[in-house]
Amino acid sequence: MHVLMLNGSPHPKGCTYTALSCVAEQLGKHGVDSEIVQLGTKPVSGCLACGKCFESGYCVFKDDGVNAFIDKLKAADGLVVGSPTYYAAPNGALCAFLDRVFFMKSTPYAYKPACAVVSCRRGGASANFDRLNKYFTINRMPVVSSQYWNSVHGYTPDDVMKDAEGLQTMRTLADNMAWLLRCIEAGASQGILPPVQEKWIGTNFIR
Numbered sequence: 001m002h003v004l005m006l007n008g009s010p011h012p013k014g015c016t017y018t019a020l021s022c023v024a025e026q027l028g029k030h031g032v033d034s035e036i037v038q039l040g041t042k043p044v045s046g047c048l049a050c051g052k053c054f055e056s057g058y059c060v061f062k063d064d065g066v067n068a069f070i071d072k073l074k075a076a077d078g079l080v081v082g083s084p085t086y087y088a089a090p091n092g093a094l095c096a097f098l099d100r101v102f103f104m105k106s107t108p109y110a111y112k113p114a115c116a117v118v119s120c121r122r123g124g125a126s127a128n129f130d131r132l133n134k135y136f137t138i139n140r141m142p143v144v145s146s147q148y149w150n151s152v153h154g155y156t157p158d159d160v161m162k163d164a165e166g167l168q169t170m171r172t173l174a175d176n177m178a179w180l181l182r183c184i185e186a187g188a189s190q191g192i193l194p195p196v197q198e199k200w201i202g203t204n205f206i207r
Contacts, residue, residue, distance in 0.1 A: 001181050003027055003034040004076035006069070008083040008094030010041045015119035016082040018157040022167050023080055023117065026174030032181065034080075037069060039094060047099040054104040066100045073101065077181055079114040079141070081132055088124030089131055102135050110140035111194040113180045115173060117150045119160065125151035140197075144180055146173035 005024065009016040017036070024034040045061045052060045058067045073079060081098070083090040090098075102109070116132035118125050129149050136143050150173055152166035153159070160166065 001032045001077045001178075001185070002075070003032055003078040003080060003177065003181075004072050005034055005036045005080040006082065006094075006097075007036055007038050008081060008090060008097070009039070009119075010091070010093070011084075012038050012040075013157065014084070015152065015154055015157055015160045016084050016117070018160045019117050019119055019152045019166070019170055020080065020082045022170040023174045023177075026171045027178055030175070030178035032174075032178050035072070037065075037072065039097060040065075044093045044096045045100070046096045047103050049103070051104065053100075057105060057108070059100045061100070064097070066097060069097075070101055070105065073112075074108045076112065077184075078112055078144075078177055079109075079136075080117060080177070081114070081135070082117040082119070083128060083132060085118055085120035085124040085128045088127040090118075090128055095131075098132075098135050102139055106139040107197075110197070111184070112141050113144050113177055113184070114141040115144040115146075115150060115177065117152075117170065117173070119152050119154070121155050122153070125149065125153075142180065144173060144177045146170075146176060 005020050007017050007020055020036055027034050044064050083094050114136040116129050118128045126149055133143055146169045148169045152163050154163055
């Protein structure tokens with residue numbers, strides 16, 4: 001089993017990475033492989049809602065890693081998205097990236113367990129966490145829970161390593177992710193398959 005992780009922070013070894021690394025380490029104790037993909041600092045184009053990805057499964061913009069990440073997510077068994085807290089929300093580059101990863105591409109991601117991990121200095125973590133979870137819930141992805149909202153606190157990675165409850169929340173999250181992945185695997189071996197999806201009914205509240 002393989003869990004894909006996205007570090008949405010511009011800092012490759014900062015607080016968000018520290019939290020994701022804790023999750024990765026605990027997943028490894030359950031025999032679950034993981035990979036952390038760094039978003040980086042290059043510009044990320046916003047979604048144009050052009051609809052071309054509905055035909056191809058890929059974004060028309062090909063220069064910022066979105067399409068490579070789409071391939072990785074299709075192959076993964078689970079997903080963890082990590083973000084720092086910018087004005088009680090994920091940072092803008094991460095939202096632009098995720099908008100294009102998810103828009104009109106839900107079928108290959110459906111029923112893959114997913115969760116968000118956020119870091120903050122002091123406040124705004126729960127609003128950030130809520131924003132990220134919406135990507136999963138609109139795409140039929142079971143949201144993995146922990147013992148508290150999935151956040152760590154601190155201004156530096158050393159601060160995060162002192163957040164005992166936050167780190168325990170990360171470990172519990174990994175335990176629950178590994179358990180759910182095994183439950184899905186065991187169910188599939190017994191012929192328990194995901195639900196058959198109805199044909200989508202789209203309305204705009206006018207008609």
